[in-house]
Amino acid sequence: MDALIGAGVPGASTDLIKDTDMQSFGEDVIAASQQRPVIVDFWADWCGPCKQLMPALETAVKAANGAVALVKVNADQNQQLCAQMQVQSLPTVLAFWQGQPVDGFQGAVPASHLKTFVDKLVALAGGEEAGDPVAEAVEHANGLLDSGEAMQAVQVYQQILMHDQNNTAALIGMAEASLKLGQSDQTTRILEAVSEDEIDDPKQKERLARIHTALELAAEGENAGDRAALEAKVSEDPQDHEARYSLALSYQGTGELDKAAEALLGIIMRDREWNDDAARKQLLKLFEAAGASDPFTMKYRRRLSSVLFS
Template identity: 50%
Template sequence: MFPTFGKGPQTPETQTSTTQTTAADSDLIKDADMQSFARDVLDASMTMPILVDFWADWCGPCKQLTPALEAAVRDAKGAIKLVKINVDQNQGLAQQLRIASLPTVYAFFQGQPIDGFQGALPGSQLKQFIDGVIQTAGGTQAAGGGEGEAVAQAMEQAKQLVTEGQSEQAAAIYGQVLQHDPENLDALGEYLRLLIDLGRAEEAKMAFDQLEDETKATPQLQPVKTALELSGEGPGAGAIPELMERIAQDSADHQARFDLALALYAANKKEAAAEALLDIVRRQRNWNDEAARKQLLKYFEAWGPADPLTVEMRRRLSSLLFA
């Protein structure tokens, strides 16, 4: 079972979803799982905000929040959609997103988490939260060529530069955005992650350590926290030839393959590191208490849910786990 939740006894009344989605709601409200998360949340959020409700049958507050969420989404009349994730049936996804208590709600837009909360909010606060998400997602379009639109264009340019491998230029643009909008957590998270990728982890750590605890705990900064933790793991790049030789001599040496993944990651060879971990899962899924799968989940969080490498490697991991 998912380790951080205290699951209570199941009764016939609680063995089904907290609410039933009608056919009329199917376009606005849907259930999703690990396999459909990229399509139903990440891809869908490229054009409109998506609320993700993490719930469980045994969670009492979930039974209050989920119906209120559904009602608020209906009231928004197509400006926002709701995706529901049962954590008991999708423990890997919940762990990847660090869902530590229920209910938890994240708001995604353009493939990134932009806001979130835990616990059941009163109706007035829930409406205020959803209105804020909608405004954040649509505010730049309504700015009509003002500063908000300029920031949005700069963010898009930075994202494009990252996909083209021009991380230095992208980091510079995110830095400029932060000069104009210091409270832009999306820009801050991307900027610090790029610093780590560029070998400037100490600089990123100094900036991260200066943030308030509340800011550090936001969804946008969680990938940075994980990436900083990963940056100090594993042997250096010099160990790669030795580890590869050990594996060549004994293909069942999973510890060498795991250490190789850490060394490859430290050398910024992310795809090769993920491949090494997937190889362990393929050969012996439960080795060392599923250490390879857990390490992959850390990588996914550090890279961000919308990163193409995260999407591809998560798909391949799922195909191995559920084959």
């Protein structure tokens, strides 16, 4: 990305919609985005969703009356550029403002989504009070992550970190996304770059604590034992709480929190005080890892209360 930034030249093209390639990307996107947001559409002839998205995207850009520009990149003819921009599927749309990626999405989306996307870019470029584009990008990535689109969130976090490798919010978001994708080792490596003592935001501290708890749960799951054997033991003897507890650990290790919670509740329903209340304590750890407002937590807190107070 730094190489691309360096390739930019003063002055941006006045063309509203145009094609570009590796050689012209610096001028058409990086330099041009100093004047107004530039939307980059990565597409290919063989891509059906690309053909659905492009005319709708062109319409949305034209409706903004020059406030944003659209640049199209043929992915088949510009594979090196796609690799630099970490484009992994088509269509991919990235938005640049003042030389930096600030938003993006993948796949064909409805016209209402495109209007909101363009309106947000117009507002972003509206003046000094429009806000920090990097912070806007982090917020967008966090929204993708919260909606279950971890891979898309990773791509936005990566773009942010290419410009600011020490951005704490992006690092924490990247760690959480990696964890959701089952990449515990990568999560640990990312966290090594986070200076936890310098974090003042209570929300970021809470988020970081959840990630650490989730890593602990994943590590516990690795040592739970053979899942098929545990399932067989529980099936043969529903009162085998030790096997059911290990089975819960196995589920949590692979991110199957619902199955883990059901197994733990199965113990609590049969013997609330088994092993010094171990099942309830473990269930609370699952709540901590998921977060207080997560639908999983709210659902199983209600289930736990129902069991305990029935």
